[in-house]
Amino acid sequence: MYEIPAPMLAKAAATIPDPAKKPMLFEPKWDGFRGLVAWDGETLEIGSRGAKPLTRYFPELVEQLAEILPGPCLLDGEIVVATGPAGAQRLDWEALSQRIHPAASRVAKLAAETPAMFIAFDLLAEGDEDLQPLPFGERRRRLEQLLSDARSPLHLTRTTEDRDTAERWLAEFEGAGLDGVVAKPLGDPYAPGKRTLIKIKHARTADVVALGYRVHKRGSGVGSLLVGLYDADGELRQVGGVAAWSDAMRQQLVEDLAPLVERDADGQAVTGAGERSRFTGAKDVSFVRLRPERVLEVRYDQLEGARFRHTVQFARWRPDRDARSCTYDQLDTVAGYDLADVLS
Structure with missing residues (x-):
């Protein structure tokens, strides 16, 4: 099993940075639980931003991700729950927070009623190869290749290098329950526990x-x-x-x-x-x-x-x-x- 590191973090900024000064990739900021999925081909575990593993709270993800992932890997991403009718769904924080429950019977019931999704946005290891020292641009390319055939509940977050598109996402995606935009330097390695990413939220x-x-x-x-x-x-x-x-x-x-x-x-x-x-x-x-x-x-x-x-x-x-x-x-x-x- 992979050793799950502390997740890379973000510091707040008032505005979306200019990628002309430093090459950036922009992503939507998902409002959920940060999760690191470790799959070694036999066992799947979900680490969290804190000390509490999330594996037992999301049995549906454990089962389905093990079937979907094409091979051993270590993913960084966000666990979210969506509610609402087709055509008007949005992220539901309250439904997600209810998933943290001590009773296994309650966890199983909610897993069926409000199933979670995993939004992947970084690839930290593939097979026996540690990808954390690689620049983010290369890790993203490898992630796209790995998840080219992924299906729900596993999703690859969208990205853009265009600042105007990121500004539009910041304005529009809040209507679907998202939290803002994250800017990630394309040339940076993965830095566990360090606030080297940039988050732009609504003020x-x-x-x-x-x-x-x-x-x-x-x-x-x-x-x-x-x-x-x-x-x-x-x-x-x-x-x-x-x-x-x-x-x-x-x-x-x-x-x-x-x-x-x-x-x-x-x-x-x-x-x-x-x-x-x-x-x-x-x-x-x-x-x-x-x-x-x-x-x-x-x-x-x-x-x-x-x-x-x-x-x-x-x-x-x-x-x-x-x-x-x-x-x-x-x-x-x-x-x-x-x-x-x-x-x-």
């Missing part, structure tokens, strides 16, 4: 209401600030969290937010139970409730349903904004785009 801002905060894991200061928006019925809904505060800011926030803390008849801070997911495990998700009066501007990339897809970034406080004005109407709406047109 947007929104004014949101502070709902509460979680105490930092160290026991003092604000770890994350929970934020919300008012829906069409006037209900305030939690839409995500703001984190990545400095140590000094964590302590300052406790003082700044103290006047807004909801308190019971005995003067004790009122706490709420935060949303729990399969990724939080036994983690304490309780939070200190705040009166919904303070408005802040945040930077976000995209929505997943009615929530921000990722942790958002603090931009500034907005003392000039009334909390009731923080509604979903201010958010960008994205035109739908059929996932089949991205895969083709």
